[in-house]
Amino acid sequence: MTEIKKTFPIKGMHCASCVRILEKSLSRVNGVSSAVVNLATEQAAVTFDPNKVTDDDLASAVANVGYKAGLEQQLKSEDEQKQEKQKELKALKSKVLISLGLGSLIVWGSFPGLSDFAPAILRNFWIQLILATPVQFWAGLIFYQATLPALRHRTANMDTLVAIGTTMAFSYSAFVTIFPQVVEMIGVKAETYFDVSTIIIGLILLGRYFEAKAKAGTSEAIKKLIGLQAKTARVLRNGKEVDIPITQVVIGDVIRVRPGEKIPVDGKILEGISSVDESMITGESIPVDKVKGDIVVGATLNKTGTFLYKATKVGADTMLSQIIKLVQEAQASKAPIQRLVDLISSYFVPAVIMLAILTFVVWYVFGSTPAFLFAMLNAIAVLIIACPCAMGLATPTAIMVGTGIGANKGILIKDAESLETAHKIKTVIFDKTGTLTKGLLIRSRL
Amino acid sequence: MDIDKILVIVAGTLGIVFTYWFFLMKREKEVSVENEVDITVSGGYSPEVISIPKGKLTKINFLRTDPTDCLSEIVLGDFKIRKNLPLNQKVTVEITPQRTGEFPFACGMNMYHGKIVVR
Numbered sequence: 001m002t003e004i005k006k007t008f009p010i011k012g013m014h015c016a017s018c019v020r021i022l023e024k025s026l027s028r029v030n031g032v033s034s035a036v037v038n039l040a041t042e043q044a045a046v047t048f049d050p051n052k053v054t055d056d057d058l059a060s061a062v063a064n065v066g067y068k069a070g071l072e073q074q075l076k077s078e079d080e081q082k083q084e085k086q087k088e089l090k091a092l093k094s095k096v097l098i099s100l101g102l103g104s105l106i107v108w109g110s111f112p113g114l115s116d117f118a119p120a121i122l123r124n125f126w127i128q129l130i131l132a133t134p135v136q137f138w139a140g141l142i143f144y145q146a147t148l149p150a151l152r153h154r155t156a157n158m159d160t161l162v163a164i165g166t167t168m169a170f171s172y173s174a175f176v177t178i179f180p181q182v183v184e185m186i187g188v189k190a191e192t193y194f195d196v197s198t199i200i201i202g203l204i205l206l207g208r209y210f211e212a213k214a215k216a217g218t219s220e221a222i223k224k225l226i227g228l229q230a231k232t233a234r235v236l237r238n239g240k241e242v243d244i245p246i247t248q249v250v251i252g253d254v255i256r257v258r259p260g261e262k263i264p265v266d267g268k269i270l271e272g273i274s275s276v277d278e279s280m281i282t283g284e285s286i287p288v289d290k291v292k293g294d295i296v297v298g299a300t301l302n303k304t305g306t307f308l309y310k311a312t313k314v315g316a317d318t319m320l321s322q323i324i325k326l327v328q329e330a331q332a333s334k335a336p337i338q339r340l341v342d343l344i345s346s347y348f349v350p351a352v353i354m355l356a357i358l359t360f361v362v363w364y365v366f367g368s369t370p371a372f373l374f375a376m377l378n379a380i381a382v383l384i385i386a387c388p389c390a391m392g393l394a395t396p397t398a399i400m401v402g403t404g405i406g407a408n409k410g411i412l413i414k415d416a417e418s419l420e421t422a423h424k425i426k427t428v429i430f431d432k433t434g435t436l437t438k439g440l441l442i443r444s445r446l
Numbered sequence: 447m448d449i450d451k452i453l454v455i456v457a458g459t460l461g462i463v464f465t466y467w468f469f470l471m472k473r474e475k476e477v478s479v480e481n482e483v484d485i486t487v488s489g490g491y492s493p494e495v496i497s498i499p500k501g502k503l504t505k506i507n508f509l510r511t512d513p514t515d516c517l518s519e520i521v522l523g524d525f526k527i528r529k530n531l532p533l534n535q536k537v538t539v540e541i542t543p544q545r546t547g548e549f550p551f552a553c554g555m556n557m558y559h560g561k562i563v564v565r
Contacts, residue, residue, distance in 0.1 A: 084532075088515075142513075142514070142515075145512075145513065145514065146489070146512070146514040146516065148489070149488050149489020149490070149512055149514075150489040150490060150558070151489070152489055152490075153489050153490030153491075153492070153494070154468055154469060154472045155469065155489070155490050155558060155559070156469055157516060157557040157558065158516070158555075158557060159514070159516070208515065212515070328528075329526040329527075330526070331528060332521060332522075332523065332526045332527050332528030333523060333526040334521075334523025334524060338523065341556065345556045345557065346559055347470065349469070349557075350465055350466065350468075350469035350470055353465045353469075354462045354465050354466065357458050357461045357462050357465065358458065358462065360454070360458060361454055361455055361458035361459075364451065364454045365447075365451045365454065365455060375454075396521070396528075396554070396556075415526060416523075
């Protein structure tokens, strides 16, 4: 059981007694271990067991005593999602290690040539069956779990191929182990193929593991953009200046920005004079002078003076959030060329299954003896080798990484279609020097 | 030719025909949607094909109940939407289609498919 901590804003607090009432009400919720409410920042920090407590429970506990919890924006915090992903990765890792470990033992005991040096116990079919069973039904459970619901929808996927292929190898081998005389009666040497089923499951899970790790990195670009944002804002509340998280700044808040600080959100200057480095938005490297009435943009850098300004755009409306949204949209967009891939991938898995059946028939009818073994092994090979996931992933991953790197370097790409037409560009027109030059002095010669 | 070979040829042919029929000849049931629709994500999408009116905001709520990693993302490429679907948590996607036509959606790996028909 793990507890998580969640911080959310509370609206409608105005006195110190509110704090007590809220804390009492929140800690009375079953599963909450601690609740701390801060009047100055108007937020509550609650530690609770996520299995017992939902956001609705917390919201109603706040509402019961007459306040409003701003929970809706952060339904699931990034930390929680990250924790979940980490847990999944860890589980996957142990499955990979165990399957490959047991798999290598079986390979040692059954692979021609190698098995001569293996201890007798590993060459025993029954021992191999015992080693292969957990791999097939524990580590390989996810393949069945994905296959059965898909079949109900009359669709098939990569997991279906793995499930069919490994089940064929496993059940044939189990049959040979239990009834060796039946197989020998029809003239086939009793041999098991537990190595095939276990190693395939182990390697495919290993691929999944790497893929999951790589996926975690694709949103790096977005995270970097978000990282440009100031984390806190110094807001005037009840005549005092308090530092609050940027997510809690509301429209109309008066914010103080000191020299060298990042401007938290978009707004209009009320008093003070300064110069602001807006190169992040405009590309202009020379700081722009700002006086009363001028507009300032969040995430730009305040250089010289101190000023007070009124927040006019917060949260998802700020310029930086719009840029982030643009990048996210571009990453999700579909390149025209991908339509072809879509079409192919919907026929792919059924086609592979049909090809595998055909392979079996052709090897059985025209192949050398023992025909059944060759036919089965080659059919399994067709099923396993065809991994359509790479095809489905290639274009979107390229687009995601490309637009992400572009955004990091200050190039915003509208969508995948623009990217695809970009190779036809012959002439590029720039509007001003700031876009091209850095405007920073660099020593060129001594 | 031996009897077992003939049997394998017949069974194999039947298997291929069955696979074709089972996966590629299914009839897609189209669900007509006004304003809002819940799509359950488990081994695919149900309903799989929805039709929505043009120029009107439609809310699509995805609820994933299947732990398969493949399904953990939903991509509506034509609408520039790519979202994570946390397990057992409703994720709402809002679209206002500006032109008619068929717009496929799929999981992050393009393995499971569904379709939005705009009329």
